[in-house]
Structures are given as structure tokens and as C-alpha cells.
Amino acid sequence: MFNILKIVKLIIFNSSILLIMFLSNCLYAENIDIFAYESSNNIRLIFNSKNSLLSNVFILKNPPRLVLDIKNVNNISKNNSNFRYITKIRASKKNNTSRLVFDLNVAAIQLNKNNIIKKNGANTLLIDLTIDSINYNSTNFNNKIIVIDAGHGGADPGAIRRNIKEKHLTLIAAKILKKKLENKNFTVFLTRKSDHYIRLRNRVKFARKKSADLFISIHADSTKNKRTSGTSIYSLSEKASDKLSQALADRENKSDLIAGLDLDVLDKAVSDILIDLSRRETKNSSIDFAELFVEKLKRSGFNLLRRPHRQAGFAVLKAPDIPSVLIEMGFISNNNDLNKLTNPEFQDKLMNIIAMIIEEYFKPIN
Ligand SMILES: [Zn+2]
Numbered sequence: 001m002f003n004i005l006k007i008v009k010l011i012i013f014n015s016s017i018l019l020i021m022f023l024s025n026c027l028y029a030e031n032i033d034i035f036a037y038e039s040s041n042n043i044r045l046i047f048n049s050k051n052s053l054l055s056n057v058f059i060l061k062n063p064p065r066l067v068l069d070i071k072n073v074n075n076i077s078k079n080n081s082n083f084r085y086i087t088k089i090r091a092s093k094k095n096n097t098s099r100l101v102f103d104l105n106v107a108a109i110q111l112n113k114n115n116i117i118k119k120n121g122a123n124t125l126l127i128d129l130t131i132d133s134i135n136y137n138s139t140n141f142n143n144k145i146i147v148i149d150a151g152h153g154g155a156d157p158g159a160i161r162r163n164i165k166e167k168h169l170t171l172i173a174a175k176i177l178k179k180k181l182e183n184k185n186f187t188v189f190l191t192r193k194s195d196h197y198i199r200l201r202n203r204v205k206f207a208r209k210k211s212a213d214l215f216i217s218i219h220a221d222s223t224k225n226k227r228t229s230g231t232s233i234y235s236l237s238e239k240a241s242d243k244l245s246q247a248l249a250d251r252e253n254k255s256d257l258i259a260g261l262d263l264d265v266l267d268k269a270v271s272d273i274l275i276d277l278s279r280r281e282t283k284n285s286s287i288d289f290a291e292l293f294v295e296k297l298k299r300s301g302f303n304l305l306r307r308p309h310r311q312a313g314f315a316v317l318k319a320p321d322i323p324s325v326l327i328e329m330g331f332i333s334n335n336n337d338l339n340k341l342t343n344p345e346f347q348d349k350l351m352n353i354i355a356m357i358i359e360e361y362f363k364p365i366n
Pocket of ligand 1: 159
């Protein structure tokens with residue numbers, strides 16, 4: 001049995017400007033914090049501990065692995081890893097030494113172990129691994145996990161017009177998108193598969209539990225001005241970019257107030273520093289996705305809302321470590337949009353391009 005375990009997060013990011021992928025995984029260890037970052041040509045591992053971090057580290061070929069023997073570490077466990085280059089993390093223990101093995105899907109060229117830094121009683125060990133990114137080319141999306149969230153459900157119908165309910169349109173769209181992504185070898189989970197209500201915070205929790213690489217919430221908008229039409233996409237911001245965005249976020253967030261809940265979605269077990277760090281990366285990744293979305297839809301002749309990428313404080317986008325976007329497929333309040341939203345041909349067309357955008361978003365840059 002494990003002792004009381006400290007939850008530690010492993011983080012990875014691809015620091016390229018155009019397309020940032022951000023994934024996270026957990027390692028459970030006692031007395032040690034482990035962070036892992038991936039950029040396009042480097043893997044960085046950071047170990048923090050109050051105890052001394054006497055260690056031996058080396059790389060192995062065929063298959064490529066990074067091995068780290070470290071003293072005074074107990075009870076390391078982990079969830080399924082979900083990295084781009086690190087395919088698996090294994091841990092074993094012999095006497096007083098724990099061995100961590102990082103299986104890689106890319107050859108390692110150079111290893112740098114930086115000196116242990118002692119600061120405020122904590123020890124830090126930094127390991128940099130240069131990888132052979134030139135010879136890396138993977139378009140296998142098997143390990144990419146997408147969580148699709150059909151907005152509303154059950155007692156919360158969302159927008160309604162002519163007896164057409166937003167909750168039904170979002171579920172239809174989510175199911176179509178799931179199928180299309182599975183055909184592209186993504187792993188896909190739906191927050192809901194039927195007409196029932198899920199709290200907003202639990203939709204976020206679900207995505208984090210599944211270690212999602214991308215969270216997409218699907219909605220259909222409604223506004224007083226019947227002429228307002230077009231598709232739009234939202235990423236998280238504490239400050240809404242305009243009044244329409246604020247009104248929409250307020251309305252969508254009310255979804256949880258129906259059930260009388262607070263909107264606190266942050267996992268308290270995750271440290272503040274980590275949240276800050278991952279929030280920044282996650283925010284950038286979400287923005288990258290939204291920009292790609294707008295560019296592709298524009299080019300394919302879709303009718304977009306004026307300033308189609310907006311930002312607002314949607315509760316459902318608040319996972320600190322998963323790029324998250326909310327797509328408003330169109331306006332139920334607009335006749336033309338309503339016809340499209342209920343038309344299977346349009347539903348298929350829109351979900352098809354979204355699946356293509358997701359594919360492009362995750363394509364490695366070479
Ligand atoms: Zn909605």
C-alpha cells in the first residue's frame with residue numbers, strides 16, 4: 001500500500017509559436033516534485049525535493065530511453081502518460097534507490113545534467129535532453145485525447161426557439177464530431193451521451209480525469225437582435241472582450257446556478273505555481289486553436305460572427321491545464337442560422353471542418 005502520497009503534476013509544452021500543444025500527466029511520489037516539459041527539440045525534467053537528490057542519469061538506445069536512478073524517493077506511481085515524445089514512464093525500487101525510466105519515441109542526442117541547486121532548503125535537479133526532432137515525424141493521433149462537451153442537457157435546455165432546443169443540437173453535433181475524430185484515430189470522450197444535465201465544473205473535472213489534450217464545448221447562441229448570425233469561438237478570459245461575450249458567458253455560467261453550485265473548478269491539490277505556469281501555456285494554446293479555427297472557417301466560406309474569436313469567463317473553459325474552447329455554431333435566434341443548425345448536411349459540414357482543424361492543430365511542426 002502507498003503511504004500518504006503527494007500529488008505531483010508532470011507538464012509538457014511545445015513552445016513553438018504557431019501551435020502550442022500542452023499536455024499534462026500526474027506522477028505520484030513522496031517528497032519529490034517532478035515536472036516534465038517538451039519543446040520541439042528538447043525534453044526538460046525538473047526534480048524538486050527537500051531531501052538531497054543524489055542521482056545517476058543516462059540514456060539508452062534501441063529503444064530510446066532516459067534512465068534516472070534517484071535515492072530517497074518512495075512510492076512513485078503515475079497515470080497514463082500522454083506526451084508527444086515520452087511514451088511511457090516506469091518506476092521501480094531497489095533498496096534505497098528508485099529507478100525512473102522514460103520511454104521515448106524519438107532518439108536522444110545529448111544529455112545535460114545540471115548541478116543540484118540548493119535554495120531555501122530545497123534541492124533542484126535539472127535534466128535537459130536534446131532529441132533528434134529532425135527525424136521525428138509522427139502523425140499518429142492515437143495518443144491524443146479530445147473531450148467534446150455537448151452544451152446544456154436535461155433540465156437545462158439552453159436556448160429555445162420554435163420548440164428547437166440548444167441541448168439537442170449540441171448533442172447531435174458532439175456525436176458527429178466524435179465519429180469524425182475517431183476516424184482520424186483520435187481518442188474521444190463525450191461529457192454527456194444523452195439528454196441529462198452535468199454541472200459545468202464536472203465537465204471540466206471529467207476532461208482532467210481523462211487527461212484531455214483538448215476540450216471543446218459545443219453550443220448554439222441566441223440574442224435579441226434577430227439579424228445577428230454566424231459561427232464564433234471563445235477562449236477563456238477573466239475579462240470579457242465585449243458586451244455580447246459577457247452576456248453570453250453570464251448566460252452559459254447560469255447553467256450551473258440552476259443547480260445552485262459555485263463555479264470553483266480548480267483542483268486544490270495542484271500547487272499555485274503550477275497552476276500559474278500551466279494557465280499561461282493553456283491560455284496560449286486555446287488562443288492558437290481559436291485563431292486556427294477562424295482562419296480555416298473563413299477560408300472555407302463559412303458565415304462567421306463579426307470578430308469571431310472572442311474571450312470571456314466561461315466556467316467550462318477553466319481547466320488550468322487543458323486547452324479549452326467553446327464553439328457557438330450559430331444563432332438559434334436567426335432564421336438562416338436556425339435552418340442551418342437543424343440541417344444534417346450543415347451539421348456534417350461544420351463538424352467535418354472542426355475535425356480537420358483539430359487534426360491540423362495536433363500535427364507536429366517539422
Ligand atoms: Zn449554450
